Amino acid sequence: MSKIDQIDRNILRTLGGEGRISNLELAERVGLSPSACLRRVQELERIGVIKGYRAVLAPKAMGVGFTAYVTVGLNAHTKASQLAFEQGVARAVEVRECHNITGAWEYLLRIEAADLAAYKRFHTDVLGTLPQVQSITSYVVMGSPKDERA
Amino acid sequence: MSKIDQIDRNILRTLGGEGRISNLELAERVGLSPSACLRRVQELERIGVIKGYRAVLAPKAMGVGFTAYVTVGLNAHTKASQLAFEQGVARAVEVRECHNITGAWEYLLRIEAADLAAYKRFHTDVLGTLPQVQSITSYVVMGSPKDERA
DNA sequence: GTTACATCACAATCAAATTGCGTCGATCCT
DNA sequence: AGGATCGACGCAATTTGATTGTGATGTAAC
Structure with a gap:
């Protein structure tokens, strides 16, 4: 398979929303037999288009x-400074995402913590001890009207 | 089941990373028999702790x-202004995430587009036509050293 | 026109999911 | 202290789904 066709796109769209749909059901949805469908899914996984599957969990839980x-x-x-920072962030479980962005700051992080006190500890004991950090600005998420993360 | 115990947390942590692991394999990982394990997973789904499963797809694909x-x-x-904006954003497929944040701006969006030209069109034709919008600042993502979105 | 290749559906086999049921341990009530 | 109840378990049987070999079909290249 050298290119992704419409059937593949349907498979990907369906799996992007329902990652654990049975192959039987998926085959019905995209109009193939189960074996043909399964082979396509396996190929999409093999070539890295499908990188994996994750359960979506309720944050509070x-x-x-x-x-x-x-x-x-x-x-x-410097490159060394950036790599060191990225290593520090990789170790911190509170940091779910770290993006290298253009603009006035180098990085945008998404932090998930138990509560404000836990966030404070992270802010002080993790970010506050990374020597590469010069400025920090926090934006607390009050709600997420749209969230299609995967 | 009224509370989540350590076995449940192990199940959730495993499924959060490998959503399509077989129940057989998962049971081995958490130290239960397959039927006991399956029942716990089904209960976690029923009570909403597991909201679903998604395939993680390579963006380029x-x-x-x-x-x-x-x-x-x-x-x-105003409330009306916020709701109207949120509705506009809900309709835009480029907007993958919309978070209501504290600070100098009301919202933080994550935008995914084909290329810079497509982003420009979104910027002009979508954000640029929402009457509630007063200021827009874009931060282009050059890389993501850490990305554990689900 | 022939050959090669990709993709399919079918069918057989294998593996996993599902569910009924008995057992065990903990808790509560008498 | 003993019995009853309930929750969670593992076992086993059954059902369902996944997997894979294979032949057929269509398309492209020579």
Whole structure:
């Protein structure tokens, strides 16, 4: 398979929303036999178009009651400084996302913590001890009218 | 089941990373028999702790070659203005996430588009035609050293 | 026109999911 | 202290789905 056709796009769209649909049901949805459908899914996984599957969990049940986006500016823009910061962030479980962005700050983080107190501890003991960090601005998430993360 | 115990947390953590693991394998991981494990998973789904499952797809394969975070300030802070904006955003497929945040802007959006030209069209024809919008700041994502979205 | 290749559906086999049921441990009530 | 009740378990049988081999079909290239 060298290119993704319309059937593949239907498969991907369906799996993007219902990752654990049975192959039988998926085959019916996209109009193939189960074996043909399964082979396509397996190929999409093999070539990396489908990177994996994840359960979508209710945050509260995972102990997450507080979410914030944080912009981070570094005091030095060197490659070493950026790599060191990224390593520090990789170790912090509260950091769910770390994006390298254009603009006045180098990074945008998504932080998930139990509550404000836990966020404060993260802010002080994690971000506050990374020597590369020069500026931090926190934006607390009060709600998410749209959230199609995957 | 009234509360989530350590076995449940193990199940959730495993499914959060490998949503399509077989029940057989999951049972081995958490130390239960397959039927006991399956019943717990079914209960976690029933009570809403597991909201669903999604395939994680490579962005390029879905036609996404450009990602940006956008802060949006509204010209009026009324409930009606916010709802109208949120409805406009709900209709836009490029908007993957819309978060209501504290600080100088009301919203933080995550935009996924094919390329810069497509982003420009979104910026002009979608955001640029919502009357509630007073300020827009775009932050282009150049990379994501950490991304555990689900 | 022939050959090669990709993709399909069918069918057989294998593996996993599902569910009924008995057992065990904990808790509560007498 | 003993019995009853309830929740959760593992076992086993049954059902369902996944997997894979294979032949057929269509398309493209030579």
